[in-house]
Amino acid sequence: MSKVIEILNGKHSPFASFELVPPLKGSDASKLYASIEPLMQFCPPFINVTCHRDEVEYCANPDGTYTRMTLSKRPGTIAIVAAVMMKYKVEMVPHVICGGASSSKIESELIDLHFLGIHNIMALRGDAVTGQRYFQPEPDGFTHANELVGMIQDLNHGRYLDPTVRNGLSTDFCVGVAGYPEKHYEATNMENDIQNLKRKVEAGADYIITQMFFDNQCYYDFVRQCREAGITVPILPGLKPISTLRQLELLPRSFHIDIPQTLVDELRKARTPEAVYQVGIEWCIAQSRDLLTNGAPAIHYYTMAKTDNICQIVSKSF
Ligand code: FAD
Numbered sequence: 001m002s003k004v005i006e007i008l009n010g011k012h013s014p015f016a017s018f019e020l021v022p023p024l025k026g027s028d029a030s031k032l033y034a035s036i037e038p039l040m041q042f043c044p045p046f047i048n049v050t051c052h053r054d055e056v057e058y059c060a061n062p063d064g065t066y067t068r069m070t071l072s073k074r075p076g077t078i079a080i081v082a083a084v085m086m087k088y089k090v091e092m093v094p095h096v097i098c099g100g101a102s103s104s105k106i107e108s109e110l111i112d113l114h115f116l117g118i119h120n121i122m123a124l125r126g127d128a129v130t131g132q133r134y135f136q137p138e139p140d141g142f143t144h145a146n147e148l149v150g151m152i153q154d155l156n157h158g159r160y161l162d163p164t165v166r167n168g169l170s171t172d173f174c175v176g177v178a179g180y181p182e183k184h185y186e187a188t189n190m191e192n193d194i195q196n197l198k199r200k201v202e203a204g205a206d207y208i209i210t211q212m213f214f215d216n217q218c219y220y221d222f223v224r225q226c227r228e229a230g231i232t233v234p235i236l237p238g239l240k241p242i243s244t245l246r247q248l249e250l251l252p253r254s255f256h257i258d259i260p261q262t263l264v265d266e267l268r269k270a271r272t273p274e275a276v277y278q279v280g281i282e283w284c285i286a287q288s289r290d291l292l293t294n295g296a297p298a299i300h301y302y303t304m305a306k307t308d309n310i311c312q313i314v315s316k317s318f
Contacts, residue, residue, distance in 0.1 A: 003174035005206040007045045019048040022074040046091040051077040053100040098142035099126030122176040146199040153204035179208040181222035185256035212240040240302035242280035288317035
């Protein structure tokens with residue numbers, strides 16, 4: 001099996017990679033396979049699976065009081081990557097987040113992944129849990145993703161948190177990290193955000209995947225600014241097609257990104273949900289073709305577990 005960075009550095013035509021979301025707790029795994037199946041025709045060199053931290057919910061009791069519950073709504077990232085890797089013989093990239101876990105719990109997770117034969121990891125901080133305004137690390141947890149990348153590199157050098165482990169086995173993880181063409185919402189400014197991205201690369205990240213964007217100029221400017229700041233690793237553009245009008249509100253709110261007015265106008269002009277869906281596809285095809293013409297090494301598609309539009313986009317873009 002290969003590491004993502006070897007795939008990117010090898011001689012290859014531009015390719016599509018995909019990101020899947022674990023099904024909601026209580027769902028059938030067959031739904032997951034049904035969303036992967038159509039993607040396999042494109043021979044993706046790797047597939048990412050997101051990781052979701054526990055959420056806090058307040059459930060109403062009959063007496064009018066509320067019980068605070070910690071719910072894990074989309075568990076199973078590690079099991080999914082192992083199962084999909086075995087079934088489809090495709091390289092899998094689990095996302096590992098800092099939020100909600102101590103460093104030793106994360107270390108154990110990494111050891112599990114190593115034992116499963118997984119050599120690729122996407123290292124992320126994660127967001128604040130529901131009800132918290134800002135991200136708060138666990139006691140003995142990581143505050144930023146660069147610390148997680150550093151820990152993965154320690155394991156790659158046989159250094160474990162447990163000081164009693166001597167001459168520990170070295171893992172060989174390849175690490176991806178997140179980049180934000182429209183700036184991460186917490187960063188003071190773009191320059192500061194890119195310096196923080198550079199910290200992740202200096203800690204050992206092999207490549208970057210970007211947050212979704214709908215105006216390619218944001219990606220081109222971001223790549224230029226990263227290169228000017230001395231970041232030399234590959235930067236993969238991340239794309240997501242809009243599929244409903246409601247996403248015009250949801251996506252900026254959830255991901256802190258802009259949607260260009262021309263796209264908004266086209267979506268609002270569409271008369272039916274099917275027409276809206278088609279506008280989202282056509283916009284994403286145009287973005288993909290432009291990125292490929294301008295030398296993007298690959299395009300990473302956020303599927304949100306719905307793959308019909310993604311299949312149309314990939315078959316018309318590559
Ligand atoms: P960081 O790199 O830690 O950055 C967070 C903020 O802190 C930024 O503003 C940055 O400028 C600043 N910063 C970074 N390092 C430092 C430092 N050392 N000192 C001071 N400031 C610093 N979330 C999930 O929960 N699960 C997923 O599976 C998931 N997958 C994602 C995949 C991609 C490709 C992307 C782009 C995002 C994904 N996210 C996921 C969302 C991500 O967790 C959030 O965007 C989160 O708010 C930031 O994560 P990060 O890894 O970029 O954090």
